[in-house]
Amino acid sequence: MPVTPGPFAGRTVSDLALDLRAGRVTATELTRWALDAVTRLDPAINAFVCVDADGALEAAGQADRELAGGADRGPLHGMPVGVKDLIMVAGLPAAMGSRHFAGYVPDTDAACVTRLREAGAVIVGKTTTHEFAYGPTGDRSANGASRNPRDPERMSGGSSGGSAAAVAAGLVPLALGTDTGGSVRIPAALCGVAGFKPAYGAIPADGVFPLSRTLDHVGVLAADARDCLAAYTCLTGEPLEEEGGRAARVAWLDPGDFFAGDPRVVALAREAAGAPEEVRLPGGVAAELRDTYTVIQSCETVAVHADRLAGAPELFDPEVLERLRAAAEVPAWRYVRAMAERSRLAGVAGALFERHDVLALPAVLLTAPPLLRRETVLNGASVAVRAALLALTSPWNVLGLPALTVPAGLVDGLPVGLQLVCRPGRERLLFEAAAAGGGDQPGK
Amino acid sequence: MPVTPGPFAGRTVSDLALDLRAGRVTATELTRWALDAVTRLDPAINAFVCVDADGALEAAGQADRELAGGADRGPLHGMPVGVKDLIMVAGLPAAMGSRHFAGYVPDTDAACVTRLREAGAVIVGKTTTHEFAYGPTGDRSANGASRNPRDPERMSGGSSGGSAAAVAAGLVPLALGTDTGGSVRIPAALCGVAGFKPAYGAIPADGVFPLSRTLDHVGVLAADARDCLAAYTCLTGEPLEEEGGRAARVAWLDPGDFFAGDPRVVALAREAAGAPEEVRLPGGVAAELRDTYTVIQSCETVAVHADRLAGAPELFDPEVLERLRAAAEVPAWRYVRAMAERSRLAGVAGALFERHDVLALPAVLLTAPPLLRRETVLNGASVAVRAALLALTSPWNVLGLPALTVPAGLVDGLPVGLQLVCRPGRERLLFEAAAAGGGDQPGK
Numbered sequence: 032m033p034v035t036p037g038p039f040a041g042r043t044v045s046d047l048a049l050d051l052r053a054g055r056v057t058a059t060e061l062t063r064w065a066l067d068a069v070t071r072l073d074p075a076i077n078a079f080v081c082v083d084a085d086g087a088l089e090a091a092g093q094a095d096r097e098l099a100g101g102a103d104r105g106p107l108h109g110m111p112v113g114v115k116d117l118i119m120v121a122g123l124p125a126a127m128g129s130r131h132f133a134g135y136v137p138d139t140d141a142a143c144v145t146r147l148r149e150a151g152a153v154i155v156g157k158t159t160t161h162e163f164a165y166g167p168t169g170d171r172s173a174n175g176a177s178r179n180p181r182d183p184e185r186m187s188g189g190s191s192g193g194s195a196a197a198v199a200a201g202l203v204p205l206a207l208g209t210d211t212g213g214s215v216r217i218p219a220a221l222c223g224v225a226g227f228k229p230a231y232g233a234i235p236a237d238g239v240f241p242l243s244r245t246l247d248h249v250g251v252l253a254a255d256a257r258d259c260l261a262a263y264t265c266l267t268g269e270p271l272e273e274e275g276g277r278a279a280r281v282a283w284l285d286p287g288d289f290f291a292g293d294p295r296v297v298a299l300a301r302e303a304a305g306a307p308e309e310v311r312l313p314g315g316v317a318a319e320l321r322d323t324y325t326v327i328q329s330c331e332t333v334a335v336h337a338d339r340l341a342g343a344p345e346l347f348d349p350e351v352l353e354r355l356r357a358a359a360e361v362p363a364w365r366y367v368r369a370m371a372e373r374s375r376l377a378g379v380a381g382a383l384f385e386r387h388d389v390l391a392l393p394a395v396l397l398t399a400p401p402l403l404r405r406e407t408v409l410n411g412a413s414v415a416v417r418a419a420l421l422a423l424t425s426p427w428n429v430l431g432l433p434a435l436t437v438p439a440g441l442v443d444g445l446p447v448g449l450q451l452v453c454r455p456g457r458e459r460l461l462f463e464a465a466a467a468g469g470g471d472q473p474g475k
Numbered sequence: 476m477p478v479t480p481g482p483f484a485g486r487t488v489s490d491l492a493l494d495l496r497a498g499r500v501t502a503t504e505l506t507r508w509a510l511d512a513v514t515r516l517d518p519a520i521n522a523f524v525c526v527d528a529d530g531a532l533e534a535a536g537q538a539d540r541e542l543a544g545g546a547d548r549g550p551l552h553g554m555p556v557g558v559k560d561l562i563m564v565a566g567l568p569a570a571m572g573s574r575h576f577a578g579y580v581p582d583t584d585a586a587c588v589t590r591l592r593e594a595g596a597v598i599v600g601k602t603t604t605h606e607f608a609y610g611p612t613g614d615r616s617a618n619g620a621s622r623n624p625r626d627p628e629r630m631s632g633g634s635s636g637g638s639a640a641a642v643a644a645g646l647v648p649l650a651l652g653t654d655t656g657g658s659v660r661i662p663a664a665l666c667g668v669a670g671f672k673p674a675y676g677a678i679p680a681d682g683v684f685p686l687s688r689t690l691d692h693v694g695v696l697a698a699d700a701r702d703c704l705a706a707y708t709c710l711t712g713e714p715l716e717e718e719g720g721r722a723a724r725v726a727w728l729d730p731g732d733f734f735a736g737d738p739r740v741v742a743l744a745r746e747a748a749g750a751p752e753e754v755r756l757p758g759g760v761a762a763e764l765r766d767t768y769t770v771i772q773s774c775e776t777v778a779v780h781a782d783r784l785a786g787a788p789e790l791f792d793p794e795v796l797e798r799l800r801a802a803a804e805v806p807a808w809r810y811v812r813a814m815a816e817r818s819r820l821a822g823v824a825g826a827l828f829e830r831h832d833v834l835a836l837p838a839v840l841l842t843a844p845p846l847l848r849r850e851t852v853l854n855g856a857s858v859a860v861r862a863a864l865l866a867l868t869s870p871w872n873v874l875g876l877p878a879l880t881v882p883a884g885l886v887d888g889l890p891v892g893l894q895l896v897c898r899p900g901r902e903r904l905l906f907e908a909a910a911a912g913g914g915d916q917p918g919k
Binding site for chain 2: 334
């Protein structure tokens with residue numbers, strides 16, 4: 032049963048920006064809405080791990096004074112934002128879902144937070160992450176599981192589950208997340224919001240706790256693609272390249288090569304994509320992308336945590352610990368080969384974009400499973416939930432390609448996401464395709 | 476007891492180039508000298524694994540006709556060259572010192588061989604390598620050990636031992652090698668010739684069988700630094716950057732932080748360097764460079780050979796096999812950390828060049844050990860020969876810096892090399908320092 036919608040449900044950043052400039056609302060009011068909503072509604076979904084009421088109201092007051100004085104910082108000016116707990120905000124705790132960092136408070140903002148502040152955004156608080164972002168389910172965290180606003184007994188997806196749940200529940204209109212194998216797009220899709228993972232490196236990762244440096248991306252979550260675009264351009268500080276006005280050439284990428292998904296989910300995403308020409312990956316490439324992702328991700332994650340793994344293993348969540356210990360056994364030569372494979376695959380996948388600008392496919396092949404569920408039945412067979420969640424998102428982390436998910440409708444009352452992928456430099460066409468397609472209406 | 480000197484002993488590429496253009500000799504004659512010398516003298520040192528008499532004489536004839544017709548391809552025109560057996564030459568066997576590739580004949584030239592041919596050089600044959608270049612001693616190869624022309628009971632050093640021995644014995648005036656941890660500079664120093672490992676990537680490695688892709692460099696060996704420079708500029712196809720005529724600022728880098736070497740070797744190298752200001756690495760950096768080298772090199776080498784290791788381990792040399800099996804156990808997270816450490820160390824070491832253009836230090840801390848010796852006594856303590864050989868050369872592979880070794884004299888009748896290191900783009904100053912210092916006279 033869905034939770035009560037918060038004040039930002041059905042409202043976009045672009046609508047709010049108009050209201051703000053028309054004097055229909057102030058940044059201080061928006062921030063109070065967010066703070067009040069977190070107090071009232073967050074206990075049901077656990078999207079936030081902490082709020083910064085004083086800091087937020089001060090930033091909002093400043094935003095109001097600036098706007099009154101004619102200083103306009105652009106589309107995020109005065110907007111309440113949630114920041115994933117993996118991303119450092121000076122003065123706010125950053126436990127990152129782990130008992131290892133209980134009580135840790137960084138004294139410096141991450142680069143993306145600095146940019147948020149420069150854009151006039153108001154940081155409301157930190158959102159729940161799967162422990163160290165190491166899991167796509169969002170339900171293993173020292174701060175507790177984040178829950179799906181559509182059904183709090185189901186997972187939000189992860190690891191940026193708190194950010195997705197916060198936007199989906201209408202607690203804030205915008206949130207930052209990180210995406211190493213789908214951690215922005217998976218929870219966005221499962222919760223029914225838009226999520227954008229830009230090209231590798233497009234938003235700097237400085238000040239973001241690493242999961243896997245080769246695959247880590249900073250991304251944004253909002254009600255629709257247009258809001259993601261507004262936040263993205265604020266965070267990069269650069270306008271998108273123009274494309275000469277031509278329409279995006281969109282192809283449907285058959286997801287069956289990656290994983291046999293829920294046919295109703297696939298059909299809904301395909302419907303949202305329109306009826307583009309169908310393309311397929313060359314034989315074997317889907318499996319190579321998956322294996323390359325798995326090796327790079329797990330080995331780099333162990334490199335981050337090896338000292339904690341040796342020194343205080345008992346502080347990890349048991350499932351996270353078990354996964355780290357398995358990953359610690361992978362011999363180095365497999366990683367070396369995976370990194371070489373990644374370079375080779377970039378060329379192979381590049382060929383897919385020779386005749387198309389945008390590839391469309393589902394974001395996730397199933398709807399949100401129940402919390403802590405690790406095996407589920409798809410097409411009559413038992414499948415691993417983590418592998419199913421990651422199947423369609425992680426390839427674009429291996430390749431570093433921009434990938435957006437937008438809401439595509441509901442199956443059994445649970446959201447489905449349409450994913451759109453492009454080459455770096457073609458983001459404008461990606462967002463145009465999103466606007467032209469079926470996914471750009473929040474709450475559809 | 477030294478072997479009989481061959482026809483190119485005491486002759487440089489630059490001298491020969493003058494002779495050729497003055498009509499005192501032809502390329503065909505130079506090639507016949509080389510072919511005859513290999514037949515007569517190579518059995519004592521095993522520098523060559525095969526010669527290509529027909530191909531070489533054809534290329535020499537072509538070089539003579541071109542020169543007679545006024546077409547001059549530059550300093551390597553008509554010069555006989557040996558090519559390390561790790562580097563592909565179309566139509567010539569490339570066993571790479573291993574039974575795994577017995578009878579293997581590539582059908583394409585490596586990129587550096589293509590450039591050699593374009594520069595008019597005459598490829599005489601392939602030179603002995605340590606098996607798959609995996610060892611700095613040059614004495615473990617399916618083709619037999621290459622031997623030191625100064626004393627054939629001693630190692631040439633490796634892995635480009637055949638190239639160094641061939642030049643030192645006067646069989647050819649120039650040879651190509653590869654250098655992953657010192658495999659050009661170590662044998663050059665131990666055999667008493669000059670060897671240059673350029674900046675990472677300066678000479679393309681396409682068509683060179685990999686040892687460790689992050690550390691592999693193609694390099695050149697010749698009688699003196701000037702010949703190395705001539706060959707290097709032919710192989711890159713680009714002239715060196717000008718430096719505005721200022722003198723190189725040279726500093727002596729204390730080798731004691733890396734390894735406690737033979738004091739007579741260190742003293743001789745230091746004398747050859749003149750008496751420059753002394754600098755030291757920041758504390759701990761030498762050990763970090765060594766450990767970073769070891770992890771990256773061994774893990775990447777296993778990645779190259781994992782299938783052979785699983786499928787036909789008995790075809791490896793037993794020592795190579797033992798080392799590969801140990802390296803295969805290194806967990807991936809150590810490699811991930813080593814790669815991050817490499818990036819960090821580049822910054823640390825960069826600081827050494829703030830006040831100096833060139834760092835001088837010995838190339839190798841001891842003279843050539845007897846063949847197959849794996850432990851030796853230095854300063855009253857037993858030390859591992861491989862570690863001692865690599866100690867001063869491998870740091871510059873980790874950092875990708877240009878490094879040259881030039882002959883600095885003899886200790887107990889065995890050659891010592893002075894090593895000069897610079898930043899990429901400062902190669903002109905490096906070679907000027909070599910010319911100004913004590914190392915630029917072959918046979919000193």
